[in-house]
Amino acid sequence: MDASTIGTIDTIAAARRHDRVDTGLAEAFGQIVGAQQVITAFDARLAYARDRLPFAVFRERAGGIAGAVPRLVLRPADAAQVAAIVRHACANGIPVIPYGSGSGVLGGAIALGGEVLVDLRRLDRIVAIHPLDAMVTVECGMNGARLEAALDAQGLTTGHLPQSIEISTVGGWVACRGGGQASSRYGKIEDIVVGLKAVLPDGRSIEVRPVARRSVGPSILDLLVGSEGVFGIITEVTLRVWKKPALERAVVLAFPSLPAAWGCAREMMQAELRPQIVRIYDHVESAERTRDLAPFETRPILAMMAFCGSEPMVAAESSTALAIAAAFDGRQAPLGPFEHWQQNRYVAYSQKWHAAGYFNDTIEVTANWSAIPALYEAIALAVRQVHPLLHFGAHWSHVYPEGACQYMTVRLPPMDAQTALPLHAELWQVVQDLTLAHGGSIAHHHGAGLFRGPWMGRELGTGLDVLQAIKDALDPGNLLNPGKLGLRPRAGAKDIRQGFTGRGAGHGGD
Template sequence: MSDDDIRRPTRAQGGPLALQDHDLATACAKIIGADNVLTEETARDGYAHDRLPYANFRAREGARVGTLPGLVLRPRTTDEVAHLVSVAAKADHPVIAYGSGSGVLGGIIPLGGEMTLDMQRMDQILEIDTENNLVRVEAGMNGGAFEEALNAKGYTSGHLPQSLTISTVGGWAACRGGGQESSRYGKIENIVVGLKAVLPDGRVLEIRPLPKRATGPSILDLIVGSEGTLAVITELTLRIWKLPEAEEALVFALPTRQAALALAKRIMQTGLHPRIVRLYDEKETKGRTEGMDAFAARPVMANVVLAGEAPIVAAEAAVVREFAAEVDAVETESTPFDAWRAHRYISITKQWLDKGYYNDTIEVTVNWTQAAALYDTIAAQVAELHEDAHFSAHWSHVYPEGVCQYMTLRLPPMDQSKALPIHARMWEIATGETLAHGGSIAHHHGSGLFRGAWMDGEHGVGMDILRRIKAAIDPQNLFNPGKLGFPPRAGAVDPYRDRHADVANV
């Protein structure tokens, strides 16, 4: 292929493919075949946004937050990805890696006709290493299919997010995700031990899966969580665990949120290894415990699941019961937990969106010393925004030093010209107060597009370091521009242009 095969494309904002993009499509078809180059507008429209609630709000009005991708490419191998990236670099056409669009922060939204790399054809487990408890898998494999295949061999990935069945393994690593059993197995950055990834210059980075290193800063940690801004992950090596032989689920009714947080803190700081810890505030508890007398006087619920070898499970369950009694908790039937587990991979947000509501979720982390105050402060300020504004929270990822507070915020159906500014203010309150309380603005959803404005507040001087790394690795700003607080390319659309516009007339 010569440079004559590649011409600089225009940045299509939508509509039919630009003439120059046809030239680029021809060049890419030589690498992956014409059937794997999607050029039709209807096909590209399916990649225009992920599950970012703000984008779905706008889609209800027939509007896009960003643009259509200029092309959608479906590679099958790491070598094909590397060749496509080289073509894109020569054409100076930016690239966005795409898993299955399950993200909720706009991380895959094109802002200027970027070329989308759909990784879902790279969907195979390459090796299960039972000697070292490792699995090597392609980045585009569906999370549910991955876990099912491991279960059939007697193993689990330990990474079970709500989005399990609609996400990819590569997407987990790209956004530094966390599963519902993170208190036992860790988040994805604790599970990934090796990878292959394509850099913006087309070179392939390979990190060998070893137990530990003391050879300078971790390159693995630089890539995991970079959301396609520094590299396109094509293959991962992850830890796996034998499926536990025993399990015991405990459900407690507690008098206050503070008591529930104290229980979780005690469990984790004692060194127990629960599979699941889920604490619910009064609002979220009520919806799950209707008709259960124990919760009339104790309106806060905690679910604690112990797993492993039977003697260890029995011993840990006995310790948890002792801790629960010390905070005036009462053990109840496991019905609420059983109901949650039966529907653990179903998104609640979509159910509200389908009814015309403005529903969003924000997950942050904070140390134990600030957990109760953070909840109270955000709840009070959100309540002042609108008489029907909903705020609730649960705590479903707990650690020795602190906790993830997972908040649900909702407005009733109303005109978007009124709803969007309030929604924006909700985010400002939740994120600003998290930083003011010494917390982190994200636990497992990543940062994508929507959290970009707060990345400097999150990292401080560290954000300058990240920008310099981005500029050194990707001087063309080729990979996923405008995400993670990195700058967009010239000519990019403003994704928030409708917050202050007359959105009633789209």
């Protein structure tokens, strides 16, 4: 099937009808990974045609397909096979997409026409744990929960605990510049990764050795962390590890207003406290979690915190935090909301809403403390004008001395996809445009993938030209995950938004 045909295929039925497998190509890759590790069956490849991008889920639910079915799916066993795949693809002009567990929500693993997808989950070994150096080296396909379980058995943790930990891979964390629920203490993944190995677009291997610090020019590590497979395929990662804390103490607080809760979090972080958990909920999300709890009748805003470490450290941090909270009229409340969150911290609720026919999505952005109040109010007002029955709620669960991540849930009621998808696009347009207008960043930890491409020019400015120049130098054939991060797509690539841009949308990259 040629690229011009792919761009017109809009349904799964049409994709099935037009599907053709290149048996010669399958045999050639079979020589590298073994014939059993080359997936050719249509339905098996269709399962790889999207990640968890809600837009793609909505299309699939209506019998549509957002991108394209991968040409083939390959399952290499080690880094040498990954390099051989890339060399063969480079020699034959075949685009390649790396795939972890498909837990991304921005379409970073979606094929746009003619790509071979490389499923990296067989690269799942713990290479070494280095207690003296406080590091662990793992292959890229290692499942996050399995890694934490292995470290826990030795009294260690990476401190990187995303909600998706049970369905995501270490390589995906690094490639998407992810963030975990304890980021206020341990940092995001870019603060935790200290070394890696990757395969470049021409098949050469590159290594950033794990050392404490270096001063040898611009950071190659930072070029690959967050690169989402456009500059190379990450095959091995070395992460910092920490001793499991001896004690954890949770605090639930009721605040009279959002500014009071934000002020408390800001003062805590600027006082050099490092809570393991900080979560502040707006009125909507607070009400969902505090029904029948007396402290919230007069102070309706819920905040939850957890401090960890030795007894003296926990005592000092928690007492200081409570004093700061009191200065903002915060009052301690029962631990029930924290305990419920802790029991369900790795549950993804989106699937429940999708199964019921709703159009549910989450959008996370970053802003400085000075901008957060106006940003939140502007977004809350604007998105509620998109549809009268829209659900909108927000919380702040990654906080820093400078600012915080604002994590928003938007949900449209059941309706036909042709009506809902332009509204969904409009919601994204509103949130991303207002974030940029208030000086924020369009993404905190989900990455850019495919869906945030239209806003990358405004987010990075001339920086996007720098990334494109690096891409052109490393990958002149535009073969590694083309069209992602706002970079140039290949000729004939499918535009997944065509026909679903919404009112005023489609100009985010101007």
